[in-house]
Amino acid sequence: MAAAISAHESGVKDILLLERDLYLGGLLNQCIHTGFGLTYFKETLTGPEYASRFVERVRAIPSIEVVTRAFAVRLTGEKTVDYLIPGHMVSVRAKAVVMATGSRERTREMAHIAGTRPAGIFPAGLAQRLINIEGYLPGKNVVIVGSGDIGLIMARRFKLEGAEVKAVIEIQPVTRGLVRNVVQCLDDFGIPLYFRHKIAHIYGKDRVEGVDVVRVDEEMREIEGSRFSMGCDTLLVSVGLIPENELIEMAGAELDKKSNTPVSGRMNETSLPGIFVCGNSYKVYDIVDTVSACAENAGRMAAGYLGKVEQQV
Amino acid sequence: MYDLIIIGAGVIGSAIAREISRYRLNVAVLEKSEEPAFGVSKSNSGIIHPGTQNRPGTLKGKLCVQGNRLTRMIAKELGIDFKKVGELIVALDNDELVSLSDIKREAEALGVPGLKLVGRAWLKKNEPNLTEEAVGALYAPTAGIISPYRWVYDLLENAKANGVEVHTSTRVIGIRRVEDPLSADRGPRFEKRIAHSAESKAWVERLYALCALRYADDRTRTDPGDGGPGTGNYFELATSRGMFRSRFMVNAAGLYADEVARMAGIEDFVIYPRKGEEFILDKKKHNLTRHLIFPIPTKTSKGILVIRTSDGNPMIGPTAQDVDSKEDLSTSEEGFRRVLESVKKYVPSIDENDIIAYFAGLRPASGDDFIIRHEDAFPGMVTVAGMQSPGLTAAPAVALFVRDILKKNGLDLRRKPFFRRWRREPYHLFSSSAEAARKMIKEDPAYGDIVCRCEMVSSKEIREAVRRGARTLDGIKFRTRAQAGRCHGGFCTARILKILAEETGENITSITKRGRGSEIVVRDMNDGGC
Ligand SMILES: Cc1cc2nc3c(=O)[nH]c(=O)nc-3n(C[C@H](O)[C@H](O)[C@H](O)COP(=O)(O)OP(=O)(O)OC[C@H]3O[C@@H](n4cnc5c(N)ncnc54)[C@H](O)[C@@H]3O)c2cc1C
Numbered sequence: 001m002a003a004a005i006s007a008h009e010s011g012v013k014d015i016l017l018l019e020r021d022l023y024l025g026g027l028l029n030q031c032i033h034t035g036f037g038l039t040y041f042k043e044t045l046t047g048p049e050y051a052s053r054f055v056e057r058v059r060a061i062p063s064i065e066v067v068t069r070a071f072a073v074r075l076t077g078e079k080t081v082d083y084l085i086p087g088h089m090v091s092v093r094a095k096a097v098v099m100a101t102g103s104r105e106r107t108r109e110m111a112h113i114a115g116t117r118p119a120g121i122f123p124a125g126l127a128q129r130l131i132n133i134e135g136y137l138p139g140k141n142v143v144i145v146g147s148g149d150i151g152l153i154m155a156r157r158f159k160l161e162g163a164e165v166k167a168v169i170e171i172q173p174v175t176r177g178l179v180r181n182v183v184q185c186l187d188d189f190g191i192p193l194y195f196r197h198k199i200a201h202i203y204g205k206d207r208v209e210g211v212d213v214v215r216v217d218e219e220m221r222e223i224e225g226s227r228f229s230m231g232c233d234t235l236l237v238s239v240g241l242i243p244e245n246e247l248i249e250m251a252g253a254e255l256d257k258k259s260n261t262p263v264s265g266r267m268n269e270t271s272l273p274g275i276f277v278c279g280n281s282y283k284v285y286d287i288v289d290t291v292s293a294c295a296e297n298a299g300r301m302a303a304g305y306l307g308k309v310e311q312q313v
Numbered sequence: 314m315y316d317l318i319i320i321g322a323g324v325i326g327s328a329i330a331r332e333i334s335r336y337r338l339n340v341a342v343l344e345k346s347e348e349p350a351f352g353v354s355k356s357n358s359g360i361i362h363p364g365t366q367n368r369p370g371t372l373k374g375k376l377c378v379q380g381n382r383l384t385r386m387i388a389k390e391l392g393i394d395f396k397k398v399g400e401l402i403v404a405l406d407n408d409e410l411v412s413l414s415d416i417k418r419e420a421e422a423l424g425v426p427g428l429k430l431v432g433r434a435w436l437k438k439n440e441p442n443l444t445e446e447a448v449g450a451l452y453a454p455t456a457g458i459i460s461p462y463r464w465v466y467d468l469l470e471n472a473k474a475n476g477v478e479v480h481t482s483t484r485v486i487g488i489r490r491v492e493d494p495l496s497a498d499r500g501p502r503f504e505k506r507i508a509h510s511a512e513s514k515a516w517v518e519r520l521y522a523l524c525a526l527r528y529a530d531d532r533t534r535t536d537p538g539d540g541g542p543g544t545g546n547y548f549e550l551a552t553s554r555g556m557f558r559s560r561f562m563v564n565a566a567g568l569y570a571d572e573v574a575r576m577a578g579i580e581d582f583v584i585y586p587r588k589g590e591e592f593i594l595d596k597k598k599h600n601l602t603r604h605l606i607f608p609i610p611t612k613t614s615k616g617i618l619v620i621r622t623s624d625g626n627p628m629i630g631p632t633a634q635d636v637d638s639k640e641d642l643s644t645s646e647e648g649f650r651r652v653l654e655s656v657k658k659y660v661p662s663i664d665e666n667d668i669i670a671y672f673a674g675l676r677p678a679s680g681d682d683f684i685i686r687h688e689d690a691f692p693g694m695v696t697v698a699g700m701q702s703p704g705l706t707a708a709p710a711v712a713l714f715v716r717d718i719l720k721k722n723g724l725d726l727r728r729k730p731f732f733r734r735w736r737r738e739p740y741h742l743f744s745s746s747a748e749a750a751r752k753m754i755k756e757d758p759a760y761g762d763i764v765c766r767c768e769m770v771s772s773k774e775i776r777e778a779v780r781r782g783a784r785t786l787d788g789i790k791f792r793t794r795a796q797a798g799r800c801h802g803g804f805c806t807a808r809i810l811k812i813l814a815e816e817t818g819e820n821i822t823s824i825t826k827r828g829r830g831s832e833i834v835v836r837d838m839n840d841g842g843c
Contacts, residue, residue: 011791020763020766022775036832071761071763071766071790073763073769079668082747084754084761084762084763085761086758086761086762087754087755087758087761088751088754088761089747089750089751089754089761101448104799104800104803104804105800105803106800107668107669107803109668109671109801110669112646112665112668114643114644114645114646114649115644116642117642118324118831119786119826119827119833120824120829121804123800123802125803126802126803126804126806126807129807130807130834131775131838133807134810134811134821134822135838135839136822136834136836136837136838136839137834137835137836137838138833138834138835138837139834140835140836157334161838184499200646202644203643203644205640205642205826205827205830206827206829206830207830207831207832209647223315227710280392294793299350
């Protein structure tokens with residue numbers, strides 16, 4: 001939305017905004033905690049509130065055509081986008097494309113955690129969706145791997161729903177999240193945070209029954225004699241985000257193998273002219289305010305690119 | 314009264330069910346899990362072996378070679394994606410090169426077709442990522458890959474289309490053989506016997522007591538189909554869902570075949586679980602190898618392999634380790650290290666960061682060979698046990714073998730006038746052409762309603778899977794690949810839960826990952842509890 005608004009403000013006349021969900025706002029809609037907008041709006045908002053400010057602005061601009069339930073499934077280097085809407089597959093040819101496709105969570109498998117594969121292991125974002133949007137509590141006795149912001153926020157969220165949160169386990173010597181989240185989500189609720197620890201094993205046949213936790217040395221190897229067990233029925237995995245860039249990859253853009261971000265000369269650019277990337281799909285950000293700023297830049301870049309193209313015509 | 318009951322809906326039980334569904338018989342498959350294929354048949358390497366690594370004179374060898382041929386044929390009939398990719402047994406030094414000739418000779422004696430010894434130049438050209446150290450290999454062109462669980466579903470679905478009943482969540486807990494006093498072919502054990510596991514004793518006793526009451530009534534009738542004097546011997550199977558009666562019975566209970574056998578008083582074999590851990594690589598690495606890569610086999614194992622899977626992801630494994638529990642499906646750090654170290658000797662470019670998923674399976678081991686036989690001491694019962702690798706490959710051949718045993722022991726095999734041999738190929742939006750996809754979506758918008766964004770699975774396919782019998786998240790995953798991609802269900806699980814609940818009429822709180830006890834959420838907070 002921020003990219004669309006800024007492209008409009010930079011003079012682009014005909015903008016199509018595609019969203020596969022029923023609503024605009026993306027992941028913000030499930031982030032019902034506060035702390036959004038401190039730099040951008042100079043006040044503290046919830047995720048849905050922050051998103052709704054942009055929705056209002058987008059809806060007020062007639063040259064931005066919004067299509068929800070529109071799922072982009074194909075992108076070419078020539079900037080043709082194929083998207084599905086109920087009952088139709090539509091193809092559009094754009095002069096410039098801005099991708100704001102966000103990120104996905106790294107999984108338990110990517111962290112190579114040994115043990116069984118029962119029910120009760122959730123990516124933290126899925127647990128957040130189940131509680132905040134669907135209204136289901138995923139578990140009553142929770143251990144959280146990773147002290148990223150989603151993990152921290154979810155520790156408090158489970159606590160507020162009456163669940164027991166046993167601990168947050170972090171392999172690094174410092175938290176990956178914001179300090180204010182450690183204070184407000186863990187310290188205020190007496191939830192212990194173990195640094196330099198990792199989950200060595202998951203137990204449970206049908207449902208998670210417990211985990212083994214170990215302390216690690218500088219090389220992340222288990223320190224002998226440090227192993228202890230924790231009973232739990234739920235393991236939340238919050239071990240980082242990966243930008244979702246499969247569409248630009250399909251179009252032929254070069255991606256960095258490790259970070260899955262576009263390889264480009266300048267901010268927001270890809271190796272394909274006229275295709276830009278912003279927000280968490282460009283790079284994983286901590287704060288939504290910076291995401292909005294990044295997206296505004298992408299909108300301006302797209303406008304600039306179109307200016308160049310039009311001059312050539 | 315059934316003519317035949319098959320215990321276990323793994324690949325063996327399902328292949329037998331499909332084979333027997335050609336005949337005019339009343340057949341039921343009883344499966345203790347919530348869905349078929351949740352046992353050994355869901356976690357294996359998915360290789361249709363050519364028959365190379367088996368000793369001559371073994372059942373394994375004979376049925377593997379035959380099974381390879383039959384699998385290719387039936388896969389075509391059912392429209393399932395079997396790929397004939399070929400395998401290379403690779404020698405890293407001259408000693409190993411010598412043993413390749415031995416393997417070739419033994420395999421040719423078994424009838425494995427098309428074997429060829431290939432040298433460095435061939436390997437360089439045809440398997441570029443193979444280590445420079447490789448001095449030669451035995452090439453077996455008939456090796457192939459299949460999706461093991463979709464194979465089971467398709468076999469079973471086809472059996473169902475031909476009239477076989479499938480009862481899931483139905484665990485057999487007691488077996489007794491009822492002998493007709495007028496029957497000529499009484500078994501050597503004349504006395505009726507009740508055998509069962511100790512923990513379920515009370516339940517079994519109660520079931521039999523209940524049934525006895527009913528039969529007292531039955532016996533006064535002359536319905537030849539329902540037991541009683543003059544109608545022949547039959548089995549009574551006590552299950553978690555009540556009593557089933559059948560004239561013949563096949564024990565295809567995989568890891569638990571020994572426990573089922575013990576219910577019938579057969580105690581001469583034990584199943585020892587042997588664990589195999591496997592690690593799946595990112596689809597982006599689908600070009601890693603062109604063939605299946607095998608080391609020189611040892612006496613007990615085919616070794617740790619580089620595998621191609623029908624979903625496109627390469628896979629490495631399996632380990633082989635005896636374990637105590639038939640439920641121990643955990644993976645380990647050591648297994649991970651061992652597999653990586655071992656495969657890197659053959660394909661050095663394999664990188665641990667490409668591993669995106671892993672699992673463990675348990676081989677139902679019992680001695681060196683399969684145990685497939687009629688139980689003369691318990692006439693009418695056929696045991697199919699010790700089905701380790703190549704059990705997946707052998708399954709259709711095992712089915713024929715079992716059919717012949719049943720026939721020899723009195724099962725009357727008369728062909729149905731019409732057998733549904735073919736099946737419409739399943740559709741998938743993104744394996745169709747753009748034009749076909751457009752048309753599909755226009756006709757049914759649900760095709761364009763994508764639920765799993767990583768594997769592009771539509772709500773149409775998910776609902777279809779439920780209609781075909783999926784009841785759990787794993788069942789949906791095995792059938793459609795939804796949740797099996799990059800995000801491992803992070804994005805689509807919530808939606809799939811809702812579809813499952815809608816289609817089955819259950820509450821989301823009772824939807825499970827793979828059956829009772831594996832519920833996903835613990836509390837519904839929508840009913841305004843506070
Ligand atoms: C790691 C690994 C890799 C392998 N790789 C290959 C390969 O590449 N190629 C190959 O050919 N083979 C392979 N195999 C072997 C192959 O997987 C097995 O031979 C095959 O799956 C066995 O099938 P099954 O039907 O006998 O057992 P299962 O699939 O276990 O079926 C038995 C069924 O019986 C049910 N059951 C048990 N007790 C009861 C009861 N009391 N009442 C009702 N139901 C009951 C179970 O729930 C189960 O569903 C591999 C095995 C492993 C472990």
